[in-house]
Amino acid sequence: MRVPLLPSLFLLIAIGLALAAGAAAAGGATTAAPGIPKATVKFGYYPCCADTSLPVIGIRRGFFRDVGITISPSGGHQFSQAAQFLPAMQRGDFDAVTAFSTTWLSTLNTFGMNLPPVLLYDVYLGRDILVAPNSPLKTALQYMKSGMSYRAAARRAVAAIKGKTIFTDPFAGAQPPYYDILLSYGGLTSKDIKFTFLSDEKILAASATPGRMELAFPLAAPVLVAMIRGGWRPLIDMNSILKYDGKSPQAAELMKETGNQTVMMQRSFLEQQHDTALRFVSVFYRSMAYQRNPKTAPIANKIVADTINAAQGLKLIPADIGVVYSQVDPLFPWEEQAKTVWNPKSPFYAPKGYASAVQALIANKSLPERSYDLKRFLAARQLYAEMVGLQKQAKSLFARTAKAKLDSRRKQLVAQARRFYAWYDFLDAVRYLKAASS
Amino acid sequence: MEVKPSPLAPPLPHAWRGRRPWAALARRSVGPVALQTIGFAVAIGLWEVAALLKPATVPTPAAVGRDLLDNFVGSVYLQAHGLGGGRGYWYDVIYTTRNVLVGVGLGTAIGVALGLLSVPVPVLAQVLNPIAATFGAAPIFVAAPFFLVWFGVVPTAQVLMVAFYTALLLYIFSRRAADNVAAEYLESAVSLGAKRLHVFRWIFVPGTVPELVGALRIALAGAWGLEAIAELLGAQHGIGFLINFYAEVYGLVGMTSLTLLLGCVAIVCDGVVVLASRTLLRWTASGRVV
Amino acid sequence: MNRACSGSAVELEHVSCYFRHRSGELVPALEDVSFRVEPGQFVCILGRSGHGKTTLLRVLAGLQRVTRGRALVFGRPIAGPGSDRPMVFQQDTVFPWMHVRANVEFALRVKGVSKRERRAVSDRWLRAVGLKRFADSWPRELSGGMRKRVALAAVLASDADVWLMDEPFGSLDYFTRRGLHDVLLDLWTEAEKTVFFVTHDIEEALILADRILVIRWGRLVEDLPVDLPRPRTEEVRATPKAVAVSRLILQRLGVETAVAEPAGAADALEV
Numbered sequence A: 001m002r003v004p005l006l007p008s009l010f011l012l013i014a015i016g017l018a019l020a021a022g023a024a025a026a027g028g029a030t031t032a033a034p035g036i037p038k039a040t041v042k043f044g045y046y047p048c049c050a051d052t053s054l055p056v057i058g059i060r061r062g063f064f065r066d067v068g069i070t071i072s073p074s075g076g077h078q079f080s081q082a083a084q085f086l087p088a089m090q091r092g093d094f095d096a097v098t099a100f101s102t103t104w105l106s107t108l109n110t111f112g113m114n115l116p117p118v119l120l121y122d123v124y125l126g127r128d129i130l131v132a133p134n135s136p137l138k139t140a141l142q143y144m145k146s147g148m149s150y151r152a153a154a155r156r157a158v159a160a161i162k163g164k165t166i167f168t169d170p171f172a173g174a175q176p177p178y179y180d181i182l183l184s185y186g187g188l189t190s191k192d193i194k195f196t197f198l199s200d201e202k203i204l205a206a207s208a209t210p211g212r213m214e215l216a217f218p219l220a221a222p223v224l225v226a227m228i229r230g231g232w233r234p235l236i237d238m239n240s241i242l243k244y245d246g247k248s249p250q251a252a253e254l255m256k257e258t259g260n261q262t263v264m265m266q267r268s269f270l271e272q273q274h275d276t277a278l279r280f281v282s283v284f285y286r287s288m289a290y291q292r293n294p295k296t297a298p299i300a301n302k303i304v305a306d307t308i309n310a311a312q313g314l315k316l317i318p319a320d321i322g323v324v325y326s327q328v329d330p331l332f333p334w335e336e337q338a339k340t341v342w343n344p345k346s347p348f349y350a351p352k353g354y355a356s357a358v359q360a361l362i363a364n365k366s367l368p369e370r371s372y373d374l375k376r377f378l379a380a381r382q383l384y385a386e387m388v389g390l391q392k393q394a395k396s397l398f399a400r401t402a403k404a405k406l407d408s409r410r411k412q413l414v415a416q417a418r419r420f421y422a423w424y425d426f427l428d429a430v431r432y433l434k435a436a437s438s
Numbered sequence B: 001m002e003v004k005p006s007p008l009a010p011p012l013p014h015a016w017r018g019r020r021p022w023a024a025l026a027r028r029s030v031g032p033v034a035l036q037t038i039g040f041a042v043a044i045g046l047w048e049v050a051a052l053l054k055p056a057t058v059p060t061p062a063a064v065g066r067d068l069l070d071n072f073v074g075s076v077y078l079q080a081h082g083l084g085g086g087r088g089y090w091y092d093v094i095y096t097t098r099n100v101l102v103g104v105g106l107g108t109a110i111g112v113a114l115g116l117l118s119v120p121v122p123v124l125a126q127v128l129n130p131i132a133a134t135f136g137a138a139p140i141f142v143a144a145p146f147f148l149v150w151f152g153v154v155p156t157a158q159v160l161m162v163a164f165y166t167a168l169l170l171y172i173f174s175r176r177a178a179d180n181v182a183a184e185y186l187e188s189a190v191s192l193g194a195k196r197l198h199v200f201r202w203i204f205v206p207g208t209v210p211e212l213v214g215a216l217r218i219a220l221a222g223a224w225g226l227e228a229i230a231e232l233l234g235a236q237h238g239i240g241f242l243i244n245f246y247a248e249v250y251g252l253v254g255m256t257s258l259t260l261l262l263g264c265v266a267i268v269c270d271g272v273v274v275l276a277s278r279t280l281l282r283w284t285a286s287g288r289v290v
Numbered sequence C: 001m002n003r004a005c006s007g008s009a010v011e012l013e014h015v016s017c018y019f020r021h022r023s024g025e026l027v028p029a030l031e032d033v034s035f036r037v038e039p040g041q042f043v044c045i046l047g048r049s050g051h052g053k054t055t056l057l058r059v060l061a062g063l064q065r066v067t068r069g070r071a072l073v074f075g076r077p078i079a080g081p082g083s084d085r086p087m088v089f090q091q092d093t094v095f096p097w098m099h100v101r102a103n104v105e106f107a108l109r110v111k112g113v114s115k116r117e118r119r120a121v122s123d124r125w126l127r128a129v130g131l132k133r134f135a136d137s138w139p140r141e142l143s144g145g146m147r148k149r150v151a152l153a154a155v156l157a158s159d160a161d162v163w164l165m166d167e168p169f170g171s172l173d174y175f176t177r178r179g180l181h182d183v184l185l186d187l188w189t190e191a192e193k194t195v196f197f198v199t200h201d202i203e204e205a206l207i208l209a210d211r212i213l214v215i216r217w218g219r220l221v222e223d224l225p226v227d228l229p230r231p232r233t234e235e236v237r238a239t240p241k242a243v244a245v246s247r248l249i250l251q252r253l254g255v256e257t258a259v260a261e262p263a264g265a266a267d268a269l270e271v
Helices: A005-031 A055-061 A082-091 A140-145 A150-159 A170-174 A178-186 A200-207 A221-229 A238-244 A249-257 A267-272 A274-292 A297-312 A318-328 A350-363 A379-403 A408-422 A426-437 B021-029 B032-053 B061-071 B076-080 B089-117 B122-137 B140-151 B155-180 B183-191 B196-232 B239-248 B252-280 C053-061 C100-104 C106-111 C115-128 C144-157 C174-191 C202-208 C240-252
Strands: A039-045 A069-078 A096-100 A117-120 A128-131 A165-168 A194-197 A215-217 A233-237 A261-265 C010-020 C026-037 C042-047 C068-073 C162-166 C194-199 C211-216 C219-225
Touching (some): A039 A055, A039 A082, A055 A069, A055 A274, A055 A297, A069 A274, A082 A096, A082 B239, A128 A221, A150 A178, A150 A233, A150 A238, A165 A200, A170 B239, A200 A221, A221 A318, A238 A249, A261 A267, A261 A274, A267 A274, A274 A297, A350 A379, A379 A408, B089 B196, B089 B239, B089 B252, B140 B155, B140 B196, B183 B196, B196 B239, B196 B252, C010 C053, C026 C053, C026 C068, C026 C211, C042 C202, C053 C162, C053 C194, C100 C106, C100 C115, C100 C144, C106 C115, C106 C144, C115 C174, C144 C174, C202 C240, C211 C240, C219 C240
Parallel strands (some): A039 A069, A039 A096, A165 A194, C026 C219, C042 C211, C162 C194
Antiparallel strands (some): A096 A261, A117 A261, A128 A215, A128 A233, C010 C026, C010 C068, C211 C219
């Protein structure tokens, strides 16, 4: 029996078309880009310092935009006073701000637990008592040059300022009295010194007039660096203590009570928009890397210097910001997080530092005596661990896709994943890699 | 007005017939002091409710009371934060009070003298009135940074700012009070042979006291707030300085304690003025200020 | 009853006072007023409200400048207020911030009289007005009538030769006024001073005055001696002579008197 040709041909064509369609459909489903969901983050910062102003690098260079985040208001809200961020966050006006850790620990018994730090990205080592260029007082380092040990040199230098006046920002005292630790080298306490309280910018302005002040203890790193550039000398400074007298009780005390610059976030935002929070934090790592890269550091430093100068009326140069980020306010980029804030053996180990800070607040009656769930509070630790996990996952997926034969579309996805990976956006790197390898 | 009871209402006890029973009860059994105490207790109660509803932004009365007890005489907290050398709130209360009283005293003397003298000496009025009008129109708080720039962070800046504000106010009130002295008194005095100096000393000065005491109370009330603001800008001590410090660390309890302290001191000082004015004004019908 | 003294106490020669209205028009308050008063006379200035009585008194007090003419007190031109012509005002001008005694002593204190002397004088006049036991009281503790007596005592204590009174009892009730009339007349009789008393009350003028100056529209329309026996009781004031005086005053003030003159009234007035 003869089979009709035409019906057979039609059948073959139909089957062929169906297979092709099926293949096309299947191919489209596995190689489509996952995309970056758009999100808006209400963000504010106080542009006093290099550390608080770090995210401006990300804003100006479009790093937030690259991960689908729109900052609201545009450019980020600039607080005009240091104390504004906390009530603003308490009211829910912002999703995230940059904030120095010690400034809101005393609210742990009320609303502070709902404003966890999601990233710890520096440590402040700028506790210096500065002496005026024309002052006859000698610094500890100057005494050291004559052959003294650091402790002896520091004792000579500090003892000489008994009864003198130190100009300081009263907010500097809102954190533990670091100057008591420095003064102890000379056998002094804050009762042996007259303090004149002035805000940092007024201290900087007054320091330019010879004879106006002899000793100063500024709060913020840019002011410290600008004064040093203006010829002021550290009579005694935290960096030198850590370097030359690292095993001393003063060094231990300083490290115990020092604080970090953090990204503070609404807990509700962290929980409900978790992926956005991860992307948001990744931009900070990318900004730090951008600043650390010698090729791009001048651009980054200039962005931060211009931001602070415009807001505070200072005259910082990009090199000042470089000094701040490397010495006074050293950053903890991604690569250094594991050996610093999350390393139990490191003096910068955050859980221990925060526990000590809370104990100190209880002792001076800033907090009622009871236990505080610091593990829950330090959301930065969970977030860091999550990002480490995502990074490992991304590496594993990169290895797998390297061995696989990929079409151009998947290769594109892998290339995009690499970009996200380079940007520390491990979440999207994994998503794109999964899309490429599925 | 006698209130007739409804025919349907049960008969009232004899003593209450024709009167509102609750008013009678209040009059008879609850004295003014008791009523004030009740009012105070109601205020505390409302505060407690607010603190329960908004614990993050409203400290409880108990917390504020504890803060005052812990920190008024000596303060571990302030010392730990490098402030006050271990002294408690009392030191800053005295600092603020001293600045206010000195400033108000100085301003009152200058303002009253110029205001009263400007009436018999019109040239003085012609010179001073435009200045008073200009500076009186601008809110005095905007002058605070200028005083800081001109005088620095010493108490002089705060005292002078309070004195300036008080002098302005008292000048204006003095002129008004002098204008309000009835012309008949002046004519009567001159018809009895009084010369200009007699009229100033024995007519203008005593005749303006009721209004001036009122003005003094107004100046004093404003001076507390002005002093607190001046301290925000560069003082080394004072209630305003401490409130600003607490604001930096979201120390609502401390802020509330200090605000209450400031209020209490202001009330006490005003009370002293009222008591003193009763002696000065014992010749008036009510003995009260105008 | 006239007091025998040489020289006039007060003399006005063609005195005029004009005020400029805000429309620019000159309004005459007094026009061409002339009279001479002997020392010791009790003169009432009588007229309707707003016709210039107070202006005339203020001219005498030195509180109002004359536009034209001359005003003299004991031969000296009146250049301003002076303690030789103290005034009792219509309003309550007892200084409320001074005790009663201090009010009475005011003129003496201005002159620099010693405290002891002042006290003696104030005691005397407070006794004379019946307020000795209120010497240390505040004026607010006194009634209106009592405060008027304090004002009187203050003027008396100044020992001035001329007393000026601008409707001093106008705000008081009839009975208080009658009592104060007696007090004033007793004090005037004792002190023998020249008194100018402004009133719009004819009966009051009849009780008090030796002479009545009738002012109408700023002009002196009648200078009327009142030759009636003192005290001017109701019976004296009901005599035809007194009634004639009243009628003449009313006529001069432009008030029609419909009642027929009593018999002999026309002869009673010696004009």
